[in-house]
Every structure is written in structure tokens, then in C-alpha cells.
Amino acid sequence: MSEQLQQLGNPSSLHTHGRATRKTLEDAREVIAKKIDCLASEVIFTASGTEANNIALKGLFWNGKKTGKNLVVISAIEHHAILDPAHWLHTHEGAEVITVPITSDGVIDLDFLRNLVSERRFEIGVISIMHSNNETGVLQPINEIVAIAGDIPVHIDAVQSFTKTALSYKNLGVTALTLSAHKIGGPLGIGALILRRAYEIPALLHGGGQEREIRSGTLNTPSIVAFATAVKDSYDAARVSGLRDSFIAGVKRLIPDAYINGEKSARLPGIVNVTFPGTQSDTLLLLLDSAHVSASTGSACSAGVHEASHVLLAMGHSEETAQSSLRFSFGATSTQGDVDFVLSVLPDVISRGRAAHT
């Protein structure tokens, strides 16, 4: 990446410098395309996963609108980068948004979706469901969703899953798919939308016509090259799952009333969402951070106040238990030593956390 930062050529220029940059850029595109199992021409680079989600949801909606389709279908556990554009489409474009509910195991209710599609097939412009949830790690049944959808365009947010679990754009048969570099160890601020080659959707940004005229703007070659480099890094899913399972066993041993959210479902290797009854997650976060452990809570509102996770609420949690939950993530560089360290500080953190909320 730092090497590429010294290259001055604009990949869209015709001169020698431009060509050199373009060569590197297209090499990177091919690496990413190969990993996600799509054509290079199906990769549209964006500045973030959020941008890719916005292009996909709004673009596919507007496409459908041309033939009178006004319905947007999402799930209750989508990231805000889908929830908020869906809300925007409702407020500004008059879209009807239907949210598919979630079971207590964290998986979308397929029967609900099946009924909805059979009743209103010709009204649905787009279905957008995430490949795996960022808070619980629970994998969603994308194959079944695509089968139910038939010829309705399906977008999946695969930001959390990419490189962590088997993921083939071609085999899934979805219309569009979102990726982000920083979730796989790449740089911040670079993402991609994978969109079927023959598909044309309205753009959000207009200008130089880059990226199939769907995403104008000079391409961020240094970040794209770094994105491709991160794709090449190996991720040992079995090893990470082992760490996760050892962590879960430790948590259950040390904090007997703690429970794992989505434990019965197929999940990503590296994410564990734990409820510690009688605590408040922002307190636990502070205490863990003081002990040099970084964990996270669902999300914060614009004022920075921790809110109950909409994902856990959708799984049937109360405000109170949702507020008592934390997400722990393990990555390619995590070790058993890290797991043991977290477990060594956890009992004290939980008991102080409980004392602070009595």
C-alpha cells in the first residue's frame, strides 16, 4: 500500500503512469473477484461497505420502481447500513418496507418470507438479508432465501462473512453482495459491491463514469491494492473456532448464569455474543478496556449512549438483558493465551459490573 501511495498515475488516465496504476488496480480486482468467485467486471469498488449497501438497496429499489414494484424486504437484524437506507426509501421515496422477523436462535423466519413472497411476489423490488450477523455471528440461510425469491433481486451484506466462511457469489446466485476491506484486515475506508455483470442500476454518485458508471470517482488504488493483499492472507477457520469454543467453555465455567446468544445456530468462527445477567454492557466495556481487553456492545446512538442491540431485541431479549450483553471477537492473530487472559480478568469484571448496578 505504501508503495502504491507513491504512484501518481490516475488509473483512468491514458499516459504511462496511468497505465501502470491501472495494471496494479486490475490485478487487485482480479484477486478479489477470484476469492469471492465472481467475474472481475462484477466488482465495483466503493469507499465503504455502507456505500455498497446504499448503492445496492436504493439502486435495486429504483430499478423495480420502474415496473411498479414498491416493496423493500429486509430482516430485523440488518446493520444500520441497510436499516437506515431502507428507512430513507420509505420516507423519501414512498417505499413500503417489510421487516422479516428473527427466531430466538438468531435466524430469519423463512416461513414468514415464504408467505410474504407467495402473496406479494410482484410487488417486491428487492430483498436484502445479511449473510451473517455482525453481533451474533449467526449465518443466515441464503440458499433458501434465493430459492424463495426466485427472480426477485436479492442483495446480501457479506461484510462479516468474507474470508471467514465458505462464500461463493456464483453458487449463492444472489444479485448483489457487499464486502468491506477492514473486516478482513485490510485498510479502513474501502469496500466493494459485487453486482451481476448484466445488471444496470441507477448511480448515487455521478461524474467520470468509473466502475460501470455506477460509482463515479477516482479509484482509491492504494487502498484497493491493500484490500487485495488482505484477501490473500490465510484465515484458519478451524483454529479460530477452537479458540472461540474454548472461550465459551471458560465463560460457562466461570460465570454459570451467562449464556451465548445464537448458540444453537451455525455461526462464524470468530464471534461470540454473551449475556451476563445483572450487568450493564457499557460498564463491562469500561472495566474490560481498563484490563486491556477490547470487546464491544451492539451500537451507540448519535449521542454516544449505548442502546439495547436491535439484533438481540429481535431475538426476543428484553431491553434489560439486551443491555447486559457483549460481543467478543477472535481473529486470525488471536491466540489461546489471549483467551486465557480474558478469562482470567472476566470474573472480577463481572462482579464489579454487577456491584455497579445494584
Next chain:
Amino acid sequence: MKLIAAMSGGVDSAVAAARAVEAGHDVIGVHLALAANPQKYRSGARGCCTIEDSHDARRAADVIGIPFYIWDMAEEFHDGVVEDFLAEYAAGRTPNPCLRCNEKIKFAAVLDRARAMGFDGVVTGHYARTEISDSGKTLHRAVDHSKDQSYVLSVLTIEQIAGAIFPLGDTTKVDIRIEAERRGLAVAQKPDSHDICFVPSGDNAGWLRDRLGSEVGPIVDQDGKKIGEHKGAYTYTIGQRKGLGLTVPTPDGSPRFVLKIEPVSNTIVVGAREDLAITTMSGERPVWCGPAVTDQVQQGFVQIRAHGSALPCSYYFNGTLLIATLDEPLLGLATGQAMVIYDGDRVVGSATICETK
């Protein structure tokens, strides 16, 4: 010590946190989210609870190099401070919400939570000092008397004072701004907040009218004769002269002042300036910031407004009420305000004024 620094997003609390770090403490910055629906930006110098303020606090913590968190205290603040403020006005008294916030939020909810989490105390940017003497840790006025905030801290118990750290008490405000500049804190020139933080418009009367209604009632003289009408009793204060809208003049043409607010009958009593004079005040629910006051009469000072002067008095505690007798009469004193007793610069204690004579 392990300390929580309460950071409002203003210059004082930022410098206080920086000083605590410099003194060798292990400090974590916490911004208290007190409004359920905060405004995005401050307008002028009002309040301290906007999203912009929380960003300013976060930026200051980053510059100082300490962890930073936001604690949601909106519910505690609403129940303990805003509701109390409304109830007091509805009862015809004049409350001080900053004092209530220190008593119930900053040095209660926050300090309790901090202690349970293993912290030793709370750092704030208040202008006040503490001293360790034979009788324990005591609360004192700041060196900068014009900025002194010991009045609004006078509700702290000995136990709360033990957990309170005020790093700014030895410095003037002017020097704090210079120091903030030197430390690279962008809030160095941020305006002071003067108003009640949960009344962002600054229009207290309007805010109260929206919530308590504006039931018209009589304005009477001391003989009970109606001489005018008011628009909601709680928007008036004892000693107020302007804005009464009275058209009936006094026999000698002298002005009238609000003497009394009677919430039950929704009546305001007005009278001559000399009728405002009081010499004795009694306060309920006393809090001692050091050794308890006894039934032995002591000489000292009493302060009845946040930035008022300290009035020479004698005082004692009759077992229920803290009673202070002024050396010189005072004009206009509202019940509901805190009476704070000082022994020189030391805060002896405080009570809520319930009766004046």
C-alpha cells in the same frame, strides 16, 4: 488513585482531567448524557448536554490521552433534577437544579457507580477546594471567589467529599483558559455555560409555563385586596419588582415587590420594599460538610445564592432545622433556595430554606 473524570465538554472539566492525570492518577473520562433527546449543537453559551459537547469532551480526552466513555444518566437526571425543579416551582419555591445535580447525580449516581467499579473518586471541574485537617477532608471556597462553586457543592456529605477531587480550586478562570490553550485543548475559548442546562432556550419562565400551565391568579396586597392578575405564580420570584403589570398605584407612589407566592390559592402577595426584610431563616434537610452543627450558637456567614455574598450571621441546629439569624436584615429571600453556612472559607453545611422571618 483510580479516578473517573466527569467531562462536560467544557474547558474546566477538561483541564481538571488533565491535571489529575498529571498528578499521577489513573484517570478515565466520562461524559454524562443527561438529556433524553439532546440537541445537536449548542446555541451560544447555553447548557452542556448537546451532542457537540459530548464530541468536545471526547476530543479533550483523546488529547489528554485517557479512555473516554459516555454514561447514560438521562433517567436519573430527569427523575432527580428536572422533576424536582418542576415540583419545587409548583410548590411556590425557587429551587437550584445545579445543586440538586451535584447531590443526586455527580456525587451520588456517578460516584456510587465509580466506587462499585473499583474507582476511588470523581474528578470535576468545579471551582472549589478541599483540605485535609484533623476533622477529616473539608470543603472550601475556590481561590477565585468570582468563580467559586462551593455553594452548589454544599449538599455533599462527608463521604461524598471524601470521593471528590477538585483540581481547579487553586486557580483563576483566566489562568485555566491559558492553561487549556497551552495543553492544546480546543475548548480553551469555549464560552461558559450560565443557564439551566435542560432549558436550552434560556427562557425559564416560558419553559415552566409549557409544563405547569399558566393559570391566571390574583395579585393581592398585604391586606388581601386584589390589585392585579398574574400569569402563572411560579414565574415570579420573591423580591421581584418588574413585570407585575400593576395599574393601581400605592398611596405614596412607592414601588411594590413580590413578598410571597402561595401555590395552593395561586396567589401572589405584594408589598413595600421594607416588608421584604427578613432577619431569620430556617432550613430543612441539613447536610454537614464537616463536623455537625449543634444547638450551640456559632458565629459565621450564610450565603443564599450561588454567586451571592456571604452575610454575617449566628447559626445553630435545633435538631430538625438549621436556623441562621442575620446581623443585618436582608431584602427578599425565596424559600427552596439553599442556605449555606461558611466558617471563613470552609463550608460548614447547608439546608433548604423553608421559612423566613
